[in-house]
Amino acid sequence: MKIAVYPGSFDPITNGHIDIIKRSLLVFDKLIVAVNDNPHPLKPYLFNIKERLEMVKEALSSYQEVEIESFKGLLVDYIKKKRARFVIRGLRALSDFEYEFQMYLMNKRLNPDLEMIYFMTNQKYSHLSSSIIKEIARLGGKTKNFVPPFVEQMLHKKFANLTPI
Numbered sequence: 001m002k003i004a005v006y007p008g009s010f011d012p013i014t015n016g017h018i019d020i021i022k023r024s025l026l027v028f029d030k031l032i033v034a035v036n037d038n039p040h041p042l043k044p045y046l047f048n049i050k051e052r053l054e055m056v057k058e059a060l061s062s063y064q065e066v067e068i069e070s071f072k073g074l075l076v077d078y079i080k081k082k083r084a085r086f087v088i089r090g091l092r093a094l095s096d097f098e099y100e101f102q103m104y105l106m107n108k109r110l111n112p113d114l115e116m117i118y119f120m121t122n123q124k125y126s127h128l129s130s131s132i133i134k135e136i137a138r139l140g141g142k143t144k145n146f147v148p149p150f151v152e153q154m155l156h157k158k159f160a161n162l163t164p165i
């Protein structure tokens with residue numbers, strides 16, 4: 001059975017992430033969606049780990065081949081613990097490449113057995129990121145076409161009492 005891990009912040013999960021998950025399942029029998037529970041010094045999360053997990057679980061409830069959990073600490077340690085070898089990531093623009101390449105090289109140094117596999121973004125979602133979705137929602141815009149309905153509700157709730165500035 002071929003197992004892969006798809007790690008990410010998923011703050012929140014978007015249709016772009018879901019597209020990567022669907023396409024990964026064409027190659028792998030099982031996918032572990034691993035929600036990052038490490039604090040990020042430069043990128044504070046909008047949603048806490050419980051909320052991010054809840055949104056991922058709701059969005060992927062119809063996928064039997066997907067397991068969802070959070071992870072803390074280094075990705076390479078988590079992969080080892082799960083006895084997995086393959087890590088999925090998505091690539092949109094050149095700016096993604098720079099970051100992903102650096103992460104690939106470092107992870108490979110830390111665990112030479114690990115293989116990272118990159119899916120090119122679907123053209124439909126090439127402009128889509130969790131950050132831009134949060135920005136649209138914060139300014140009162142509609143996110144309907146970019147995130148699952150439950151995520152849309154969660155964003156709405158989060159920003160309901162916030163006056164756009």
Ligand code: ADP
Nearest residue numbers: 007008009010016017089090091121125128129
């Ligand atoms: P992280 O903070 O680990 O980058 P994200 O949730 O932002 O977590 O992204 C997880 C992975 O999904 C990354 O590899 C990112 O490039 C990819 N990704 C996010 N949005 C898209 C998209 N619209 N198309 C393709 N890949 C995407």
